[in-house]
Amino acid sequence: MSLPRIVGFTANLQRPSKTRALAEAVAESIGSRARADIRLFDMVDAGTGLGAAWSRDLLPLPARRIVEAIEAADALIVGSPVYKGAYTGLFKHLFDFVDPNALAGKPVILSATGGGARHALVVEHSLRPLFGFFNALTIPTAVYASDADFRDGVLVDDGVRARVADAAGQLVAILGARAQIHAPAALAGSQASGAFATAGR
Numbered sequence: 001m002s003l004p005r006i007v008g009f010t011a012n013l014q015r016p017s018k019t020r021a022l023a024e025a026v027a028e029s030i031g032s033r034a035r036a037d038i039r040l041f042d043m044v045d046a047g048t049g050l051g052a053a054w055s056r057d058l059l060p061l062p063a064r065r066i067v068e069a070i071e072a073a074d075a076l077i078v079g080s081p082v083y084k085g086a087y088t089g090l091f092k093h094l095f096d097f098v099d100p101n102a103l104a105g106k107p108v109i110l111s112a113t114g115g116g117a118r119h120a121l122v123v124e125h126s127l128r129p130l131f132g133f134f135n136a137l138t139i140p141t142a143v144y145a146s147d148a149d150f151r152d153g154v155l156v157d158d159g160v161r162a163r164v165a166d167a168a169g170q171l172v173a174i175l176g177a178r179a180q181i182h183a184p185a186a187l188a189g190s191q192a193s194g195a196f197a198t199a200g201r
C-alpha cells in the first residue's frame with residue numbers, strides 16, 4: 001500500500017521564513033501521527049520566472065513541477081504571509097495554473113503568518129474561499145501565527161501549536177478513513193488498525 005502524498009506550498013520569498021516554519025511545524029505534526037510522503041515547496045523553489053508566465057506552458061520548469069505535485073497530492077498544506085490583508089499575488093498566480101478539477105475533495109490545511117493578530121481572519125476571508133472554488137475539503141481548523149509566536153524562527157506559542165496539532169489530527173483522520181474505505185475487503189480487518197499509524201517523513 002503506497003503512502004499518502006502530502007504536498008506543502010508556502011508563499012515565502014526567502015529562507016528562513018516564519019511562513020515556511022509554520023508549514024514545517026504542521027508537516028512535523030502530521031509525520032508524528034502517520035506514515036506519509038511529505039514534500040514541502042515554497043516560492044524559492046518555484047524560481048523567479050513564475051510571475052512572468054501567463055500560461056501554463058510558459059511556466060519555468062521548477063514552478064511547473066510544483067503545480068504538478070500539487071495536482072497529484074492526496075492532501076495539501078498551504079500557507080502565505082499576509083500582505084495588505086490577503087495572501088500574496090504570486091501565491092494566487094501559481095494556483096491560477098492548477099487544474100480546477102484537480103483539488104476536488106482533497107483535504108487542505110490552511111495557514112498564514114502576519115505581523116500581528118489583526119490579520120488572523122485572512123485564513124477564513126481569503127484562503128478558505130479560494131480553495132472553496134476548487135471544491136477542496138478545507139480542514140476545519142486553520143492556523144495563523146504572528147511574529148510574536150516565533151522565537152529564533154521556531155514556532156513556540158502553545159496556543160498556535162495546539163491548533164497545528166488539531167489541524168494535523170483532522171487531516172490524518174480523513175486520510176486514515178479514506179485508506180480504510182479503499183482497502184480491499186479481505187484485508188480491511190487486518191489493516192485497519194495499523195495501515196496509517198506509524199510516524200514517518
